Amino acid sequence: MRYYSYFPGCSAEATASPLGLSVPPVAKELDMDLIELEDWNCCGSSPYGSVDKLEATCMAARNLALAEKRGFDLVTPCSSCYITLDGADSHLKEYPALRDQVNQALAAGNLDYHGGVRVRHLAEVLYSDVTPDVIGAKVSKSLKGLKVASYYGCQLVRPAVGFDDPESPRSLDELVASLGADVVSWQLKARCCGGSLVMSEQDLALELINKLLRNAQENGAQCLVTPCPLCQINLDAYQSQVNSKFKTNYNLPVLFLTQLIGVALGIKPNALGLQRNIVSPMKVLAPYL
Amino acid sequence: MTNTIVKAPAAEVSFIDEVCSIPGGEAIRSCIQCGMCTGSCPTASRWDYTPRQVIAMVRGELRDELLSSNSMWFCASCYTCTVRCPRDIKPTDIMHALEIIAIRDGLSTKRSRTPVMYKCFVDSAKGNGRVYELGMMLKLFLQTNPFAALKMAPVGLSLLLHKRMPLRPSRIKGRGELKAILDKARALGGAK
Numbered sequence: 001m002r003y004y005s006y007f008p009g010c011s012a013e014a015t016a017s018p019l020g021l022s023v024p025p026v027a028k029e030l031d032m033d034l035i036e037l038e039d040w041n042c043c044g045s046s047p048y049g050s051v052d053k054l055e056a057t058c059m060a061a062r063n064l065a066l067a068e069k070r071g072f073d074l075v076t077p078c079s080s081c082y083i084t085l086d087g088a089d090s091h092l093k094e095y096p097a098l099r100d101q102v103n104q105a106l107a108a109g110n111l112d113y114h115g116g117v118r119v120r121h122l123a124e125v126l127y128s129d130v131t132p133d134v135i136g137a138k139v140s141k142s143l144k145g146l147k148v149a150s151y152y153g154c155q156l157v158r159p160a161v162g163f164d165d166p167e168s169p170r171s172l173d174e175l176v177a178s179l180g181a182d183v184v185s186w187q188l189k190a191r192c193c194g195g196s197l198v199m200s201e202q203d204l205a206l207e208l209i210n211k212l213l214r215n216a217q218e219n220g221a222q223c224l225v226t227p228c229p230l231c232q233i234n235l236d237a238y239q240s241q242v243n244s245k246f247k248t249n250y251n252l253p254v255l256f257l258t259q260l261i262g263v264a265l266g267i268k269p270n271a272l273g274l275q276r277n278i279v280s281p282m283k284v285l286a287p288y289l
Numbered sequence: 290m291t292n293t294i295v296k297a298p299a300a301e302v303s304f305i306d307e308v309c310s311i312p313g314g315e316a317i318r319s320c321i322q323c324g325m326c327t328g329s330c331p332t333a334s335r336w337d338y339t340p341r342q343v344i345a346m347v348r349g350e351l352r353d354e355l356l357s358s359n360s361m362w363f364c365a366s367c368y369t370c371t372v373r374c375p376r377d378i379k380p381t382d383i384m385h386a387l388e389i390i391a392i393r394d395g396l397s398t399k400r401s402r403t404p405v406m407y408k409c410f411v412d413s414a415k416g417n418g419r420v421y422e423l424g425m426m427l428k429l430f431l432q433t434n435p436f437a438a439l440k441m442a443p444v445g446l447s448l449l450l451h452k453r454m455p456l457r458p459s460r461i462k463g464r465g466e467l468k469a470i471l472d473k474a475r476a477l478g479g480a481k
Contacts, residue, residue, distance in 0.1 A: 010420040015453050039462050041418040046366045047410035050388035053311065058474045059414065062467060083366075091312045098312060101477050108473035109466035158368035159379070166372040192331045192367035196410075199426060200402035200433075201363065202440070204335055237444050237453075276451045 002129060004120075005067045006034035007085070009078035009229065010042050015237075016078075016229030018273030022258040023077050023122065025272070029138065029265045030130050034075065037066055043076075043084040047196065057098060058105045060088030064119075065111040077122040077258065079155035079228040080195075086119040121156055123227040123257055124163045127171040132178035140266035141288050142180030148260065149184040149221035150176050151212070153231040154192050166190070172257065176225060179264035186219040188212050193234040202241075209234050210242045213250045222284045223253040225260045232256055236278045253281035263288055304352045307390065313382025320344045326370035326380045336360040340370055340380050343387070356396040361387040362403040402433045415471060418461030423454055 012020030027034045042048075044059035063085060067074040076082050092099045093115050103112050126135065150172035157169045164171045169190055173183045193212060194205030212235065216224055226232050236254040243250055255277065262272040269289055274281055282289075308314045326340035333339050337358035338346060346355040364384040371381045388407070391397040397404035406429050413425040426445070430438035448454040461467065 010414075010459070011422070013419075013459050014422050014455050015448055017453050041461050041463070041467055042414040042420050044414065045410070045420070046385070047407035048414060050385045050407050051392055051411050052474075052478075053386075053389055054474045054478055055411075055471050058470050059467075062463075062470060095312050101474070104477060105470045105474040108469040109463070111466075111470075154365075154367040154369070159371045159381070166368075192365050192369070194332075195365045195367070196406070197332075197363070197365050197403065199429060200406040201335070202437075204332060204363070208331055233448075237448055240447070241444060276453055278447050278451055 001031050001033050003033045003035065003072050004075040004125070005070045005072045006036045007040055007043070007063060007067075007074055007076040007081060008036065009076055009081040011078060011229040011233075015233050016256075018259060018276040019077055019229055019232070019256045021271065021273035021276070022256055022262050025267050026258045026262045026265065029262075029267065030126070030135065032125075032130065035070070035072070037063060037070070037074065040066065043081040044088070045080050045084055045196075049084065054098070054101055054105070057088050057091060057102050060085050061092065061102045061106055061113050062109065062111060064089055064092075064117050065106055065113040067117045068113055071116075073118045073120050073125075075120050075122050075125050077227060077229075079121065079153055080230060082119065082121040083155040089115065089117060089119055121227070123156055123172065123175075126257070126261070127175060128163060132174045135175065135261065136178035136180075139179055139264045141264055143260070143264050143288055144180045146181045146284065146288065147184050147220050147222045148176045148181045149186050149216040149219065149224045150189060151216070151224045151226040151231060151235070151254075152190040153226060153228040154190070154195070156227060157190055172225065172227070175257065176260070179261060181260075181264075184216065184219050184221045186215050186221065188215040193231050195230050195234075198234050198238060205234060206238065206242050206245050209238055210246050210248065213239065213242060213252055214248070217250060217252060221252065223255055223281060225255045225257055227257040239279055251279060253277055253279045253284055255281055304350045305347055308347050308383060308386055311382070311386035311389070313379045314386045316376065316378040317344060317347060317383060319376040320348070320378055321376055323375060325373050325375060329369040329373050331367060331369070332363045332365055335363045340384075344378070344380065344383065347383070347387075353396065356387065356391040356394060357398055359398045359401045361385075361391070362398065362401040402429065405429060405432050413458075415467075417458045418464050418467050419459045421458035423456065424458060
């Protein structure tokens with residue numbers, strides 16, 4: 001059994017609830033004990049870091065301080081939480097003046113942080129700690145014949161963090177292959193979906209989403225898989241908007257990584273939140289359920 | 290809005306020093322204007338000034354012209370420029386730094402809804418300790434363009450029907466502690 005502190009992130013409770021639902025049963029099957037960080041708060045995400053740097057770092061640091069008391073690696077399934085918490089940790093190590101101010105602020109909440117937490121993305125933990133080989137050995141329903149396009153998005157692999165290539169990553173492809181599925185080769189697998197700009201600059205984001213869906217479809221994908229809540233929502237919940245704006249006809253399910261792994265491990269669809277995907281994956285997954 | 294990391298603009302502090310004082314902003318002086326950032330940016334066609342021009346404008350002290358533009362607000366934080374920059378400048382971090390200064394100085398443009406969206410996000414995260422997406426989006430539309438809410442309604446409705454849009458916010462227990470931490474951060478900013 002491997003032990004981790006678990007940071008679900010705000011969206012896993014709401015707009016990305018299929019992610020929040022599918023992580024625990026998959027972790028259990030893979031002998032991971034994800035212990036939810038008690039009373040975690042919003043990581044701050046990129047919007048806070050674009051409004052006030054010190055306050056944003058304090059938001060992240062409260063979580064780091066809570067996790068430091070526990071002593072395990074802090075694992076999050078959200079790419080934005082990952083980059084925010086990891087970035088705050090790096091800045092606190094690199095900039096002593098910032099660290100002093102943050103610790104003075106944390107003291108007002110009876111906390112302090114000494115830089116002892118390793119922040120990790122769940123996808124990286126599945127790839128590096130659990131490994132595709134071990135996952136493959138636990139597969140009870142091979143996804144043979146299912147053509148899957150792995151969509152990395154941005155903040156899992158950039159800025160360079162080392163576990164995968166920032167321009168041409170392979171980790172998700174290897175995880176998908178370990179499930180028996182056919183890995184679709186496509187060019188835009190690590191390009192941007194527009195992120196949160198879908199709320200403020202929808203036309204721009206819909207253009208980017210259209211390019212991604214087109215590229216995945218043209219390369220034969222039956223579905224996409226991503227670990228990132230924001231990417232999943234943009235490609236799934238906005239797919240009908242793309243269809244009406246660009247007169248397209250996409251019907252591409254977008255699964256969370258843990259949903260796809262869960263299907264191959266034989267976990268029931270309900271426990272994986274498959275009914276909560278906007279573009280229903282039930283038809284393409286039918287042979288495997 | 291106070292901020293300790295971004296130093297308050299004094300007559301003797303140049304724009305470039307102000308940007309350099311922000312974590313991640315230091316390397317801006319190494320820019321060779323090669324344009325890799327602009328060529329890599331998925332949204333550059335929408336920017337008043339492209340990422341390469343933004344960096345040139347910081348170095349050229351074109352402060353108000355740049356800060357009141359829509360440029361940095363189109364940065365989607367994809368970090369493609371950051372991994373490709375041959376001079377190890379971190380353009381993404383620089384864009385975030387410029388956003389902070391623009392908001393603090395009241396220069397953020399009204400031609401992008403992104404500054405208001407970010408502020409709605411921050412208010413939500415601060416108040417509840419967690420982001421309440423529905424509340425935040427309603428606030429954004431009320432403050433910018435209520436008609437845009439109509440365009441968004443089908444997306445919101447499908448999220449609701451798929452149990453992905455809770456009608457009540459999630460709140461942390463330690464809201465008092467979080468508020469004390471953020472108040473202290475603000476006080477530290479004010480002292481500078």
